[in-house]
Amino acid sequence: MADLLSDSFLTSRLDAALGWARKFSIFQYPFVTACCGMEYMATACSHYDVDRFGAGLPRFSPRQADVLFVVGTISHKMAPVLKRIHDQMAEPKWVVAFGVCTCTGGFYDNYATVMGIDTIMPVDVYIPGCPPRPEMVLDGLMKLQNKIQDQHTHGRRPAPEARPAGFDV
Amino acid sequence: MTNSSLIELVAGRFPQAVLASHTYRGDETVALRPDSLLAVARFLKEDPALRMNFLMDLTAVDYSAFGKSPAPAFFASSGVAVSPSAEIPDENPWRGPPSKARFAVVYHFFSLEHKHRLRLVVPIEEACAELDSLTSLWAGAGWLEREVWDMFGIRFRGHPDLRRILMYKEFEGHPLRKDYPVNKRQPLIGPVN
Numbered sequence: 001m002a003d004l005l006s007d008s009f010l011t012s013r014l015d016a017a018l019g020w021a022r023k024f025s026i027f028q029y030p031f032v033t034a035c036c037g038m039e040y041m042a043t044a045c046s047h048y049d050v051d052r053f054g055a056g057l058p059r060f061s062p063r064q065a066d067v068l069f070v071v072g073t074i075s076h077k078m079a080p081v082l083k084r085i086h087d088q089m090a091e092p093k094w095v096v097a098f099g100v101c102t103c104t105g106g107f108y109d110n111y112a113t114v115m116g117i118d119t120i121m122p123v124d125v126y127i128p129g130c131p132p133r134p135e136m137v138l139d140g141l142m143k144l145q146n147k148i149q150d151q152h153t154h155g156r157r158p159a160p161e162a163r164p165a166g167f168d169v
Numbered sequence: 170m171t172n173s174s175l176i177e178l179v180a181g182r183f184p185q186a187v188l189a190s191h192t193y194r195g196d197e198t199v200a201l202r203p204d205s206l207l208a209v210a211r212f213l214k215e216d217p218a219l220r221m222n223f224l225m226d227l228t229a230v231d232y233s234a235f236g237k238s239p240a241p242a243f244f245a246s247s248g249v250a251v252s253p254s255a256e257i258p259d260e261n262p263w264r265g266p267p268s269k270a271r272f273a274v275v276y277h278f279f280s281l282e283h284k285h286r287l288r289l290v291v292p293i294e295e296a297c298a299e300l301d302s303l304t305s306l307w308a309g310a311g312w313l314e315r316e317v318w319d320m321f322g323i324r325f326r327g328h329p330d331l332r333r334i335l336m337y338k339e340f341e342g343h344p345l346r347k348d349y350p351v352n353k354r355q356p357l358i359g360p361v362n
Contacts, residue, residue, distance in 0.1 A: 076337070076354065076355065076356045076357055077335075077336065077337050079356065079357055079358050079359060080357050080358050083358055109351075109352065110344075110351065110352075111344040111349070111353060111354060111355070112336075112344070114359065115354075119359045119360055120358055120359040
C-alpha cells in the first residue's frame, strides 16, 4: 500500500510545487576568496542580473543560505573554515564550485592549494573557467535550478560519491 | 650623490664585512658577512649620508639547485631576453651566487630622504641558518622575517615572535626550500591528494 501511495498524484504535485518555489528563491552564501569574485560580482549586478533567477539576495550568514558559492582558490589553511561554513548551513543545501580552482585546484599544483573542494565537501554544480564568463555562471545556475527542481523527491541529499581509486595526483 | 658612492660608503666603513658588490643599471648590491649584518644595518639607517629609513623587502634565496638545470625552454623560445642587452654597458656585473653557502637573505633598503636604494645580500650556510633580526631597527622587519622563517627555515636572533606567518602551525618543513617535494601536501582536513 505504501508503495502505491508513494507515487500518488497529490504527493508528486506538492513536491513539484516545493521544488519550483525553492529553485526561484535561492539565497546564496558567496564564499569569495580570489579573483573569481570579480566575475561573480559582474554576474550578480544588473547587467547580467542574477535576480532574474531568484538568486539576487546573497545572505552573509550560512544559517540563512541555501546555496554555498565557493568562488576562488581554497588553500589548505582555509579548508577547515570552508568546511565549517558548509556544516553550519541548514538542509536542504547545495554547493556550487565557481571557477577552475575550486573544481580541481586549477593551475595550482603545490603545497598550499586544495585540489578541488569536492575532496572536502559534496559539490552539486561545477562551473569551470578562469574565471568563468557570466554566461557560464548563469548556465550553471540554471543547471542548479533543474537539480533543485528534481531533487525534492529524494529528501536529504545523498552522500558524496567516493573518489575513484587510483586518483592520486 | 651618485649611486656608485653607496657601495664605497659601506665598504669604506666596514672593509672586513663586504664580501662582494655589483651594480646593475644603477641598482647597487653589497654582499655581507652574516656576523656584521646588524652593525651595517644600523649604519645604513643612522648615517646622515645614507638614512635608509624604509626596509622595502626582506626575502631569501635557496641556491641549492642553482645552475643545475638549464633555463626553461619557454624563455629561450619566447624571444624574451634572459640576459641583459649587450648594447648597454654593464660595468660591474653580477658574478653569480655570493658564496658557496646554500641560502642568501636579501634586504632591500630605500631612503625616502635621499631617494636612493641599496640591496644587501647575506649568504648563510644551512647548518647555521640564523641571522640577527632587524626588528630593533625597522619594526616592519617582523612579519618579513616570519615569512622567511616560514618559507625557508632561517631563524632570526632577537625576533620577538618568530612564528609561521603564512602556513599553519601543523605544517612541517619549509615549502620554498628546493628540497621540499613540489607535490607534497599536508592538508588539515580531507585526503592527502
